[in-house]
Amino acid sequence: MADNKKMVEAITSMDEDFAKWYTDIVKKAELIEYTSVKGCMVIRPYGYAIWENIQRILDGMFKETGHENVNMPMFIPESLLQKEKDHVEGFAPEVAWVTYGGSEKLEERLCVRPTSETLFCEHFANIVHSYRDLPKLYNQWVSVVRWEKTTRPFLRSREFLWQEGHTVHATAEEAIAETEQMLNVYTRFCEESLAMPVVQGRKTDSDKFAGAEATYCIEALMHDGKALQAGTSHYFGDGFARAFDIQFTDKNNQQQYVHETSWGVTTRLIGAIIMTHGDDNGLVLPPAVAPIQVVILPIAQHKPGVLDKAAELKARLAKIARVKLDDSDNSPGWKFAEYEMKGVPLRLEIGPRDIEQNQCVIVRRDNREKIVVSLDELEKRIPELLKDVHDGIYAKALANREKRTYACTAIEQIPAVMEEKGDGFIKAMWCGDEECEDKVKEITGVGSRCIPFAQEHLADTCVCCGKPAKHMVYWGKAY
C-alpha cells in the first residue's frame, strides 16, 4: 500500500487549491503533456480516447439529424476574414498569421482559422443556387487556433479540437429551428453521455458570437462553483449571406438570401468532465465516454488459476463493455490508486477465494461501494452498475448545482451569499441594459452567463438599477 499512499499524496486536494488539483489530474491521469509550443499541448492516448468517444457519440447524433461531414482549409485569406464586419472585429485580434510560404513572403497573409464561418460562406455561395440545394447541413471535426494570453489545459488553449456545424436554410424559421435542435442535441449529450446537468439559455447581446443575431448556450456549474460554457449554437439571420452574397432562387423564381447557423463544442468538455465529477483520488469518468469502463484486477495473481480466470472474464466482458485486464506485476495497492486516478467507473477484483465461491468484487469509482457479484450474473450486472455510476454522478453534480444556485433580489446580496456559501450561479432579474450588466460584474465580480429558457419571476425590478425587469438571468464567475 506504500505506492498507493504515494500516488494519492501526489495530488493536491481540491478544497485546498482547486486550480492545482485540476492541473495535477490532467498530468497524473496522463491526459495531456506540455510542449515547447506555448499554450499548446499534447493530448495523450488516455485523453484522446475520451475525445474519440465524445466524437463517436456526437457524430452519430449529428448524422441522425441529417448532417454531413466536410473538410475546409485551415487557412483564411485576410480579405475573406474581413468580409463580415462584426466577425472580423471579434476574431482578428486573436488569430495567428501566416506570412511566409517557404522563403517567400505571401502576397496576402493568411490566418489560421479561429472558426470557419467565412470559409463555409464562400463555399455556400459557390454551391447554393436554387431552393433545391437547401438546406445544407454541414459539420467538420478539426482544430482551431486563438492566440490566448493565458492558457489552461482543455479550458483555454491556443489550439483546441472541436466540431463546428454550419448550415444554410431557405427561411429564418428553419434556421432558428436548427439552432434550437443542435442546442438540444448538446444538452442531451451532456446529460446522457457526460452525466453533466446544464442550463439552456440565450447569451446577452454583449456576449453574442461575433456576427450572430442570437447565441444560445448550455452552461454547467463546476464543482468549485464556477460556470463553464459547454456548447454554443448561433443564429446568424441573413447577415453573413448578405456579406458573402449567398443567394438562391426560390420556388417563385425570386432571389433570396439564405439564413445561417453555426454550432460547436470543443475539447473543453474534457475539462468540464474533470471539474464536474473528479475528486481527491483523481478523475471520475462518465461510463459513456470512459476509455476503460471496467478494469479487471487479479488478486494474488501468482496463485494457480487466477490469471486464467481473469483472462476468461476479460474475454467475456469485452463483448459488453470496454474492459482492461491489468496483470502487470505492480502491487494491487498501486493498481487501485492508478485506476482511481484514471477514473475507471468499475474495478473488478478476482482472487482465489472469489473463484472458489464463483464470485467477484466490483467497486464503484464514484462512491467506492463494494458489490459482490456472482460470476454467472456479470453480463446482467455490469451494464446495471455502469448505469448506477452514471446516475450517481449525475445526481451528485445536480445536487452541487442546486446547492450552489442562489436567488438574489438586491445587488449587495450577491457578494454576500457567495462569501457565505461559496461561488455558484446567481439568479437575478435584469432590465436588459448593458450598463447594468457591466455594473453587476464590476461590483460583484459575476458576469451574465445566460438568459435561461426556464424563466422564473423573482422580482419585478432589475437587481441593479431597480427599473422594470425584462429577464431572469444566470450570473456567475466563469472559466
Next chain:
Amino acid sequence: MADNKKMVEAITSMDEDFAKWYTDIVKKAELIEYTSVKGCMVIRPYGYAIWENIQRILDGMFKETGHENVNMPMFIPESLLQKEKDHVEGFAPEVAWVTYGGSEKLEERLCVRPTSETLFCEHFANIVHSYRDLPKLYNQWVSVVRWEKTTRPFLRSREFLWQEGHTVHATAEEAIAETEQMLNVYTRFCEESLAMPVVQGRKTDSDKFAGAEATYCIEALMHDGKALQAGTSHYFGDGFARAFDIQFTDKNNQQQYVHETSWGVTTRLIGAIIMTHGDDNGLVLPPAVAPIQVVILPIAQHKPGVLDKAAELKARLAKIARVKLDDSDNSPGWKFAEYEMKGVPLRLEIGPRDIEQNQCVIVRRDNREKIVVSLDELEKRIPELLKDVHDGIYAKALANREKRTYACTAIEQIPAVMEEKGDGFIKAMWCGDEECEDKVKEITGVGSRCIPFAQEHLADTCVCCGKPAKHMVYWGKAY
C-alpha cells in the same frame, strides 16, 4: 435520357486528356470544390465520406496492431524543427510560417507542421525513461501543410489530410519489424479495401524521407501508366533519438537511445482510387470505402406500390450495406448517369413488372452487367455482388499493371518501349550509384520508384553504366 446524355458529355474522355478527365471527375462527382485559398480545397460530403471509410478501416487495423491515437500541436517552433539536420533541410523550404499572434510579432516563428517527427520526439524525450515505457506506438489523424508550387486535388495540395504513425522501440530489430508491419498493413488495406494492387519496396537513398535511414513504400500504377506512391514507412534508427536525446534505462541499468519509425498515408489515396478504377462514366468506387454501396432506383415510381416496395427494400438492405434510395423526381436516365458518375458499385432497379415477378435488376458499376435477382435472395446476393465488383476491379487494375510493366536491359529500350506501348513501370537492373539513377531519369524521363522486395534477375549489369548490378529497380513517371 436527355439529361443522361448531357452529364456524360460533360466529362472529358480519359484517353483524350487524362488530366482533364481527372479534374472533371473530382468536380462532377462532388468530391471537392476549389477555394480562394490557393492550393487548398474543400473536401465535400461525398469525398469526405470516402475518407471517413478509409479512416475507420485503417484506424481499426492500427488499433488491432496495438497503436494508440494522440494529438500533437499543429505548430513547430523553428528551433525544434532545426534539431535534426537532414530533416530541417528537407522540409524548411516548403513550410508555412506563422510570424504574428494577433497584432504581436512572435519572438520565434512557428511553422505549420509539414510532418510531426520533431514534436513526437520532444514528447518521447519527456515521457520515455525506462525500458518499461517502451514501445510507444502512437498515431494521429490530422492535416499537414507543405507549400507546393503546383497543386492538384488529392494528389498534391498545400494542405492535406493524413495519418502519421510515430513509434519508439528499445531495439533496432523491433523498430525495423514495426516499419515492415505497417507497410504490410498498408498493402493489405490497398488490396483488400481499395482493390488496388501495389508493389512493396525500398526507396533508393536519394528518395528517402528527410532524416530516415530507410524508407519503404508501396507503389501503385495508375490507369494512364504513371506511378503513384500510396504509402510510406520509415525506419529512423537512433538518428532522431540522438538529436532529441531520447534515452531510456535498459534492464541492465544502461542508458540507451530509442529506435524510431514513422509511417503515413494521405487523402492522396482518394486520387489513387479515381485513377486506378475510374472510367469515362466517372468514378468507380471499391465497395469497402464507397459511401453508398447500393443505390435503389424505383422505375415508373408513380405506379402504385413501387415506392413502397423500394422503401421496404431500403430498410431491409440497410442492415447489410450502405444503401441509398433515390425517389426524387429526376428521370431514371439522369439517375443512372448520376450514380455512375459517383461510382456506386451496385444499382438496384425495381419497377412494377419486377414487383409482379418478385425480382429486381442489379447493375454492376464496373462492367455494367445486369443481373436479375429474386427479392428473396437479396441478403445473400448483395454481399456476393459487392465482392464480385471488388474482385473485378482488382483484376482489371492488376491486368493494367501487368500489361504496362516492361523489363528493359538497355537504357535505350526504356523510351522506346514507352513510346510503343505507353507509360508504365520499367523493371531494370541498377548498380546502386546515384549518378546512374540520375542519368536514367535525365535520358529516359523515368525516375526510380523503388527497389522491390520481390527481386528478379534480369541481367548481370546496370542498365545505365554496365557495371555489376546490385538491385532490380522499378522505374516510372510519377504523380
